[in-house]
Amino acid sequence: VFESISQKLEGALARLRSKGRLTEADVNEALADVRIALLDGDVNVRVARSLVDRVRERAVGAALDKSLDPGHQVVKIVYEELVETLGREPVRLKLASIPPTIVFLAGLQGSGKTTTAGKLATWFRREGKRPILVACDLQRPAAVDQLRKVGESAGVPVYWEEPPADPVEVGRRALEYVGTTDRDVMIVDTAGRLAVDEELMAELARLKQALSPHAVLLVVDAMTGQDAVSVAQEFVDKVGVDGVILSKLDGDARGGAAISVRAVTGAPIYFAGVGERLEDLEIFYPDRMAGRILGMGDILTVIEKASGAIDEGSARTLQEKIAEGKYDLEDFLAQMRQLRSAGPLGKLLSLLPGLPGIGKIQESDVDERELSRIEAIILSMTPEERANPKIIDGSRRKRIARGAGVQPSDVNALLEQFFVVQKMVKQISGVSLPKRLRKLASGIDLSALSDAGVGLGLGTATPPSSGRALPRTPAFKGIPGATKKGPAKKKKKKRK
Amino acid sequence: MRYLLLVAVSLSIVLIVALSLMVRGRRSGVAVPEREAGPPAEISRGAADSREHLTSQIGAEAGTTAQAPFKELAPEDRAIKAPDTTSRSGSAVLDAGVESSTGVPSELLASRLVKARRAIGVALGRIFKRQTIDSRTWDSLEEALLAADVGVKLVMELVASANEEVRARKLTDPRDLVEVVRHLVEEMLAGKDRSLAESENPPTTYLFVGVNGSGKTTSIAKLAKRLSRGGEHQVVLAAADTFRAAATEQLEIWGQRVGARVVKGSEGGDPGAVVFDAVGFARAKGASYLLVDTAGRLHTNVNLMEELKKIVRVATKAGAPPSEILLVLDATTGQNGLSQAKTFKEAVDITGIVLTKLDGSAKGGIVLAIEEALGVPVKLVGIGEGEDDLIDFDPKAFAEALFGEVLLTDDPEST
Numbered sequence: 001v002f003e004s005i006s007q008k009l010e011g012a013l014a015r016l017r018s019k020g021r022l023t024e025a026d027v028n029e030a031l032a033d034v035r036i037a038l039l040d041g042d043v044n045v046r047v048a049r050s051l052v053d054r055v056r057e058r059a060v061g062a063a064l065d066k067s068l069d070p071g072h073q074v075v076k077i078v079y080e081e082l083v084e085t086l087g088r089e090p091v092r093l094k095l096a097s098i099p100p101t102i103v104f105l106a107g108l109q110g111s112g113k114t115t116t117a118g119k120l121a122t123w124f125r126r127e128g129k130r131p132i133l134v135a136c137d138l139q140r141p142a143a144v145d146q147l148r149k150v151g152e153s154a155g156v157p158v159y160w161e162e163p164p165a166d167p168v169e170v171g172r173r174a175l176e177y178v179g180t181t182d183r184d185v186m187i188v189d190t191a192g193r194l195a196v197d198e199e200l201m202a203e204l205a206r207l208k209q210a211l212s213p214h215a216v217l218l219v220v221d222a223m224t225g226q227d228a229v230s231v232a233q234e235f236v237d238k239v240g241v242d243g244v245i246l247s248k249l250d251g252d253a254r255g256g257a258a259i260s261v262r263a264v265t266g267a268p269i270y271f272a273g274v275g276e277r278l279e280d281l282e283i284f285y286p287d288r289m290a291g292r293i294l295g296m297g298d299i300l301t302v303i304e305k306a307s308g309a310i311d312e313g314s315a316r317t318l319q320e321k322i323a324e325g326k327y328d329l330e331d332f333l334a335q336m337r338q339l340r341s342a343g344p345l346g347k348l349l350s351l352l353p354g355l356p357g358i359g360k361i362q363e364s365d366v367d368e369r370e371l372s373r374i375e376a377i378i379l380s381m382t383p384e385e386r387a388n389p390k391i392i393d394g395s396r397r398k399r400i401a402r403g404a405g406v407q408p409s410d411v412n413a414l415l416e417q418f419f420v421v422q423k424m425v426k427q428i429s430g431v432s433l434p435k436r437l438r439k440l441a442s443g444i445d446l447s448a449l450s451d452a453g454v455g456l457g458l459g460t461a462t463p464p465s466s467g468r469a470l471p472r473t474p475a476f477k478g479i480p481g482a483t484k485k486g487p488a489k490k491k492k493k494k495r496k
Numbered sequence: 497m498r499y500l501l502l503v504a505v506s507l508s509i510v511l512i513v514a515l516s517l518m519v520r521g522r523r524s525g526v527a528v529p530e531r532e533a534g535p536p537a538e539i540s541r542g543a544a545d546s547r548e549h550l551t552s553q554i555g556a557e558a559g560t561t562a563q564a565p566f567k568e569l570a571p572e573d574r575a576i577k578a579p580d581t582t583s584r585s586g587s588a589v590l591d592a593g594v595e596s597s598t599g600v601p602s603e604l605l606a607s608r609l610v611k612a613r614r615a616i617g618v619a620l621g622r623i624f625k626r627q628t629i630d631s632r633t634w635d636s637l638e639e640a641l642l643a644a645d646v647g648v649k650l651v652m653e654l655v656a657s658a659n660e661e662v663r664a665r666k667l668t669d670p671r672d673l674v675e676v677v678r679h680l681v682e683e684m685l686a687g688k689d690r691s692l693a694e695s696e697n698p699p700t701t702y703l704f705v706g707v708n709g710s711g712k713t714t715s716i717a718k719l720a721k722r723l724s725r726g727g728e729h730q731v732v733l734a735a736a737d738t739f740r741a742a743a744t745e746q747l748e749i750w751g752q753r754v755g756a757r758v759v760k761g762s763e764g765g766d767p768g769a770v771v772f773d774a775v776g777f778a779r780a781k782g783a784s785y786l787l788v789d790t791a792g793r794l795h796t797n798v799n800l801m802e803e804l805k806k807i808v809r810v811a812t813k814a815g816a817p818p819s820e821i822l823l824v825l826d827a828t829t830g831q832n833g834l835s836q837a838k839t840f841k842e843a844v845d846i847t848g849i850v851l852t853k854l855d856g857s858a859k860g861g862i863v864l865a866i867e868e869a870l871g872v873p874v875k876l877v878g879i880g881e882g883e884d885d886l887i888d889f890d891p892k893a894f895a896e897a898l899f900g901e902v903l904l905t906d907d908p909e910s911t
Contacts, residue, residue: 036648042830045642109853110709110826141749142742149741194856194881221709225645225830227858234857248708251794253832276739 027059043256044229047263086286091268099184107219109192112247117189118150119281132183134174135160136167139191201238215242222249228257232264241265247273329386376404644861685891688873693819699778699786701816706824708792711852717750718886729784734774735760736767739791768810775814795839824850827860837866852878
């Protein structure tokens with residue numbers, strides 16, 4: 001229904017590109033589309049306006065200085081402003097020097113506080129902390145039960161009292177109790193409220209006064225629209241907000257609310273909820289979110305996940321193989337297995353931006369059984385065949401198919417795909433590494449991509465891969481370009 | 497050394513893209529629904545579980561009905577109770593008139609939304625302060641509509657239509673402009689059947705679907721209260737949200753409050769089995785209504801959408817096809833609401849929308865876009881936390897709340 005922001009920008013910038021110099025009128029025209037795109041992404045109307053104003057100021061000035069490709073310039077500025085608004089760097093929640101660190105979770109009804117409490121507890125537990133959950137939502141029926149169950153599955157203790165009880169009293173007693181234990185992080189689940197509910201806001205304020213938490217975290221539903229601003233403002237005014245957690249980011253909402261809330265509270269966004277399991281809480285990366293709002297997909301998350309699956313030893317072996325131009329089915333198999341060990345491949349793939357020709361991949365599009373079948377096919381080959389698949393002829397194919405329990409045509413399909421991958425690998429291997437990275441980084445040319453009909457998510461890939469806008473995560477310098485090159489090349493191959 | 501990792505990773509991405517192409521090309525059929533909490537139970541097993549529960553429930557039945565508070569309450573009593581339930585939300589409005597069901601006074605919604613108007617009032621106040629309709633008037637109007645989550649596309653259409661009319665009628669007073677737009681909104685919402693369908697073959701089944709945290713369980717409880725008409729009709733609730741921790745408990749507590757029986761299954765069990773049992777139970781008890789609560793699901797999760805289709809199939813097979821499939825939508829939802837409605841409609845052909853939490857500052861303007869694009873009418877509106885705070889959707893009141901009497905607030909930006 002809605003075009004992605006990047007599609008919109010493509011349209012707007014195509015016009016700019018044809019000119020060559022950037023006039024104020026040009027910028028204005030482009031920015032009208034940028035504004036629409038931001039609004040479609042649920043960025044608050046006033047926040048969007050000020051963002052557009054800032055971009056305009058920078059865009060017009062910059063273009064007068066040097067005659068860069070104007071399209072690149074504007075997209076880059078929009079992206080940078082988004083990253084800037086979102087906080088630029090990921091921020092870690094600071095713990096109190098004297099435990100326990102007390103964290104409040106506050107938010108509207110249905111924003112996901114209780115679930116987030118469980119996720120946060122799981123997060124701390126994995127960080128080697130000893131969290132405890134406190135049930136101070138005595139409003140919603142069965143909220144205490146829910147938190148107890150969540151605590152149970154998270155393996156984290158829960159302090160609770162049978163409702164009805166005064167949440168402030170419960171909070172006080174919980175704090176006393178925690179003092180007698182070795183628990184060092186106290187996560188307090190509070191009652192959900194509508195922002196207009198003065199009484200509950202006052203209760204939250206009293207609870208805050210009683211416990212003096214180190215951080216009041218506002219849980220915000222990523223699907224929230226324009227109202228995110230007034231909600232955040234209300235909480236800032238009545239209670240104070242030290243940080244934000246964005247929930248339900250696993251849907252298809254662009255999440256413009258993140259920008260709105262951030263603009264209003266000025267507080268850092270610490271985490272994002274990205275799934276239904278307790279482990280599905282991630283550090284919030286402003287640059288990735290900016291990419292998402294612009295419809296660029298969450299490439300960096302994919303990279304991080306994929307890299308987590310590959311150990312350094314095998315990385316080195318692979319590097320050597322590539323250097324020699326050898327990349328065979330054995331490597332393919334090993335890599336696939338490693339990736340799969342990191343979790344469902346579909347989940348990983350669904351984070352990619354819409355790929356040319358195949359569109360956006362849904363988690364459910366990837367049938368894990370299919371992957372197992374691929375594995376079975378490779379396993380049915382002899383070592384010689386795996387090292388040199390070209391020798392596979394009709395009778396070998398039949399044998400392999402029988403061994404794997406598939407049709408010979410399936411074996412063929414796999415081989416065809418593999419040869420494509422092999423070609424891609426060869427292309428990467430020719431160049432020395434630093435050069436290669438540079439080439440990849442600069443090689444993502446907006447116009448080149450759109451000439452090739454790629455457009456969409458990949459088209460706006462320029463900003464993150466161009467030097468200054470790079471994510472600060474040191475381990476992944478330069479990779480955004482590299483990874484995007486992959487799909488892009490793939491695309492060209494497919495077309496021929 | 498880090499570079500090695502980089503190369504490996506970039507290759508991996510190439511690889512997974514390649515794999516995805518393969519898988520896509522050959523993919524056939526639908527993946528098996530999988531959800532982390534436990535394997536989908538066999539129907540027979542889930543059924544056994546809930547049947548076991550049923551017997552205990554039927555055993556305790558005598559006690560339940562005696563406790564049911566609604567039995568003794570005449571409508572007048574409820575009117576007395578009403579201030580209690582609404583006082584917490586700080587609203588002075590009594591909803592004694594609600595119970596007459598269809599004829600909900602539009603003042604009710606309008607006055608409940610006084611606060612909702614605050615934000616929009618600021619923008620419209622700006623329109624009023626201007627003497628004539630000029631470009632800034634149009635900008636303010638546009639901003640007011642955008643701030644109500646109406647969405648860019650629709651706002652542009654509305655503004656264009658309004659512009660035509662203003663020219664045709666040579667209007668100059670900004671007040672008339674607001675009137676024109678309000679009329680346009682009302683027109684867009686007019687002429688739709690917003691009543692809840694009844695089945696000739698009881699129980700009439702209503703299925704509630706929606707994303708996490710939209711307010712399904714609460715809406716069900718409120719509707720159960722309404723439908724029972726003080727105990728005249730029996731309402732059964734099916735706790736088919738077997739996924740979220742304590743969802744069943746939440747529904748049970750509500751069931752006790754509003755005097756409806758709850759059929760439940762095991763946590764992590766098969767929701768279809770719960771529905772199947774609930775249909776049987778409702779029929780055996782001669783219940784008029786069966787309201788089915790489902791687990792919150794993001795519409796992007798295809799497996800869970802499949803699960804929903806299955807629930808509909810089970811209910812249909814059991815002889816109680818849902819007369820209404822209601823999408824519960826949080827009024828604070830932004831443009832994603834349209835995507836939600838679209839996907840849920842594709843999956844289970846939703847017949848109506850329950851717009852919840854309209855008593856906050858959000859205006860729920862996205863429903864305009866949904867009605868326009870998909871033709872799915874809003875049928876019910878949640879306007880508070882009390883048991884009686886679910887009313888029929890009244891287009892006039894809705895438009896009124898968006899473009900009602902404008903608060904002439906001091907707006908720093910208008911000077």
